[in-house]
Amino acid sequence: MDPMQELRATFLEECDELLSGLEGRLNALRDGSQAVEDINAAFRAIHSVKGGAGAFGMPALVELAHVFEAALDHLRGGRIAPSDAPHALFLQALDQVALLVASAREGSDARAPADIISALQRVGTQQHADAPASGTKVPVDGAPVSKGPVTIVLRPHVDLFRRAVDVRDVFASLELLGALRVRTLTDRLPTLAELDAQDCHLGFDLEVATDAPEAHIADVLELHLDAAEFVIGNKKPDHAEPQIAVAVAAPEPAPINPPPATAGTVPSAPVIAPKPTVDAVSPPAPPARATNGSALALRSQSLSSIRVDLQRIDRLMNLVGEIVITQSMLDQRLLSLPSAATAHIADGLQQLARQTRELQDSVMAVRAQPVKNVFQRMPRMVRELGQTLGKQVRLQILGEDTEVDKTIIEELADPLTHMIRNAMDHGLETPEERAAAGKPAEGVVTLQAEQRGGRIVISVADDGRGINRERLLAKARSRNLVPAGERPSPEEIDQLLFHPGLSTAEAITDVSGRGVGMDVVKQNVEALGGRVLVSSELGFGTRFTMLLPLTLAVMDGMIIRLGRQRLVLPIASIRETLQASETPVETLPGGHEFLRLRDTLSPLVRLGKALGLGPGGGEQVIVMTETDRGNQIGLSVDEIIGQQQVVVKSLEASYGTVPGASAATILGDGLVALIVDVDAIPAICAPAMAAMRASTSSIPRH
Amino acid sequence: MSAPEHAARRSIDEPRGPEPRQIVTFNVDDRVFGIDVAVVREIKGWQETTPLPHAAPYVRGVINLRGMILAVYDLRARLGGAPARPTAKHVNLVVDVADRAAGILVDSVSDIVDVPGHAIRPAPAVAMDGLDLIEGVALLQDTVVALLRLDAVLAHIGRPDAHPAAQSA
Numbered sequence: 001m002d003p004m005q006e007l008r009a010t011f012l013e014e015c016d017e018l019l020s021g022l023e024g025r026l027n028a029l030r031d032g033s034q035a036v037e038d039i040n041a042a043f044r045a046i047h048s049v050k051g052g053a054g055a056f057g058m059p060a061l062v063e064l065a066h067v068f069e070a071a072l073d074h075l076r077g078g079r080i081a082p083s084d085a086p087h088a089l090f091l092q093a094l095d096q097v098a099l100l101v102a103s104a105r106e107g108s109d110a111r112a113p114a115d116i117i118s119a120l121q122r123v124g125t126q127q128h129a130d131a132p133a134s135g136t137k138v139p140v141d142g143a144p145v146s147k148g149p150v151t152i153v154l155r156p157h158v159d160l161f162r163r164a165v166d167v168r169d170v171f172a173s174l175e176l177l178g179a180l181r182v183r184t185l186t187d188r189l190p191t192l193a194e195l196d197a198q199d200c201h202l203g204f205d206l207e208v209a210t211d212a213p214e215a216h217i218a219d220v221l222e223l224h225l226d227a228a229e230f231v232i233g234n235k236k237p238d239h240a241e242p243q244i245a246v247a248v249a250a251p252e253p254a255p256i257n258p259p260p261a262t263a264g265t266v267p268s269a270p271v272i273a274p275k276p277t278v279d280a281v282s283p284p285a286p287p288a289r290a291t292n293g294s295a296l297a298l299r300s301q302s303l304s305s306i307r308v309d310l311q312r313i314d315r316l317m318n319l320v321g322e323i324v325i326t327q328s329m330l331d332q333r334l335l336s337l338p339s340a341a342t343a344h345i346a347d348g349l350q351q352l353a354r355q356t357r358e359l360q361d362s363v364m365a366v367r368a369q370p371v372k373n374v375f376q377r378m379p380r381m382v383r384e385l386g387q388t389l390g391k392q393v394r395l396q397i398l399g400e401d402t403e404v405d406k407t408i409i410e411e412l413a414d415p416l417t418h419m420i421r422n423a424m425d426h427g428l429e430t431p432e433e434r435a436a437a438g439k440p441a442e443g444v445v446t447l448q449a450e451q452r453g454g455r456i457v458i459s460v461a462d463d464g465r466g467i468n469r470e471r472l473l474a475k476a477r478s479r480n481l482v483p484a485g486e487r488p489s490p491e492e493i494d495q496l497l498f499h500p501g502l503s504t505a506e507a508i509t510d511v512s513g514r515g516v517g518m519d520v521v522k523q524n525v526e527a528l529g530g531r532v533l534v535s536s537e538l539g540f541g542t543r544f545t546m547l548l549p550l551t552l553a554v555m556d557g558m559i560i561r562l563g564r565q566r567l568v569l570p571i572a573s574i575r576e577t578l579q580a581s582e583t584p585v586e587t588l589p590g591g592h593e594f595l596r597l598r599d600t601l602s603p604l605v606r607l608g609k610a611l612g613l614g615p616g617g618g619e620q621v622i623v624m625t626e627t628d629r630g631n632q633i634g635l636s637v638d639e640i641i642g643q644q645q646v647v648v649k650s651l652e653a654s655y656g657t658v659p660g661a662s663a664a665t666i667l668g669d670g671l672v673a674l675i676v677d678v679d680a681i682p683a684i685c686a687p688a689m690a691a692m693r694a695s696t697s698s699i700p701r702h
Numbered sequence: 703m704s705a706p707e708h709a710a711r712r713s714i715d716e717p718r719g720p721e722p723r724q725i726v727t728f729n730v731d732d733r734v735f736g737i738d739v740a741v742v743r744e745i746k747g748w749q750e751t752t753p754l755p756h757a758a759p760y761v762r763g764v765i766n767l768r769g770m771i772l773a774v775y776d777l778r779a780r781l782g783g784a785p786a787r788p789t790a791k792h793v794n795l796v797v798d799v800a801d802r803a804a805g806i807l808v809d810s811v812s813d814i815v816d817v818p819g820h821a822i823r824p825a826p827a828v829a830m831d832g833l834d835l836i837e838g839v840a841l842l843q844d845t846v847v848a849l850l851r852l853d854a855v856l857a858h859i860g861r862p863d864a865h866p867a868a869q870s871a
Contacts, residue, residue: 611756651771653802655761655764655773660755672763
């Protein structure tokens, strides 16, 4: 790709982020936020879009972004109270901007609908006409001359153009405050021989007819310029500003020389031919748009971050994985050497292990992103769906700063959308039904993220009617999903919701066949190595919980031995380990074995036999594991070899699904070990669980 | 390790047919099989495999091929015989089938031969164990080579046999 195209693509990508941020801010404002930061951030976001769009020659986007920006500026200037702002219009405008960005990406040339543009243009004026008390300024055109002029001296830094600041944007922003007079200051122009056409040597003497407070004018200017680059009021311009290096001499006409070669001064690729030098000296010269610099400039607004191709990070991650393997190989080889000679090497290796771990965490952190990125798309959907459904819904969001691996974040949007729709559609009652049930008319959907152990837990809960288990079970029986005579536990009944043949709607209301079932959500989440759980209380609501791995790349494992086989148990699922000889085992009719542990019974699974890897018997150790559904299951194994970080390698990619194994890893000696899918064990020992339930009255709950 | 490079190449002294093919030949129990040389990624000596739970008898297990997990299939068992008892002389043919790599465990690799099109015959129409895995036979001067249908040999990739329920306790 040519560098210009690359920058353009980068910009469009950035637009997505900016717009998603903008949406978050607009939502916050709509929800009653009075925060100046929300207003300013919204303004900055659309301003950045406008700047970039101009630089990459997307006039339609510039036009829309410009009026949008101007409309938001009324909010920023306090001329419209956030509560009075036309939020619906802003969201529509946001959609249009997104559409234009999308069409720019496809190379087509769409335009924003004229009605949106004119509606945005009317924002300030309408407000002024409708609510004169709330506005203190006269906006846009036709500012009365009676306002006391404020003088501003702009002394931009020489790199102004390279930062892709368009002075005209500054003027346009100021014009929103009142009539503007501009006088160009050319006293710092160097001689033509010394002139770099990409430098800015111009200054501007401005008069704005406004009575806006100085601080507000400063705010407007700081959107474009550094504080050191302008002086407001009658104070003398600050001459200690950074461009002292520029020759102050030469107010006389500059001799016409060929423009100096400037290629070397611009760090980024395609150098735009310098404007003819004559332009640069003629006073109100439109500043050369430093086209190539503008993506850089956009970036410099958030100097603290850079954009990296995900593939590079993946490569880094793979390499770290290989290091982990090599390191455990070294550990193992060291064991075969006489220990007297290896003590100091072992020390070094231990240090290496720590550093590798840190390296790995750091790489993981690079890939981590706050779930906010998907969460903030939800409020709008809730609002719109609420209107469609005629339900009053409040979305409560908790823990949106929780960070998860980027690959997981990307896959979250669909299941989340689905779960929330489901909660609103089927979970929450109508306002009338709620009133009848003695609940407030407004239903609450809570979206929550938190990190718990090695997992991220995301839940969608509603305070609606809850799952009618009897009805669900009846439906399931009528479709032969549950054999007659079998009495499933409440948890098992809830799990039926995920059956492709049933839907939440049927479980709760008599409406059937609406939309996709929760089985799709389950598939999405399981594809990520996660699980979905549901819990519900009739009349009080339903909670769907997704348990997801923090990353798909590495995990802490316990290496165990079964015969000649080594397997890995995820540390996160291990509760404790027991000596088989010291743990009482009871055998129920049917041969199912149970552990009696602190007055509770848990099934005991001979892991080797369960996985078909050996006859089993004579195991020494019992590892107590806890599945994601809260079931405690003892796994008997021959030996615990040790704890180790393992690199997760997919089996699906090379073979297919393996019952009982979630993935594989490569151990220090180069052999493959399977990672036991602890959460799949209950399915393997389901008959034992049923036997246990039949023989005990207490049904495990969570 | 690198049998294809070292194997002497011979041409068949017969008139050229329409579609000559280059075939890697290998042995299982004194029977000679062949597959197109193009699908063979590499040839590796036997290495210990990690068995997979509840896998079919001909799924030997998985090995580590330079950081990649590779499933290994026991051709002898796949053809209906008893599972091989691999020795150091056994060989894994690493093949590419349907965007995946897989290993095929064979007794030994013997040769690479150019086979003229007319020397290839369709599989004989008699019922025989494992015959559905054969696409045809190549008649060479001194031997008959059974050409394997690799897609059929590895057909169940990604579709493991149904998991036998409840083996526990």
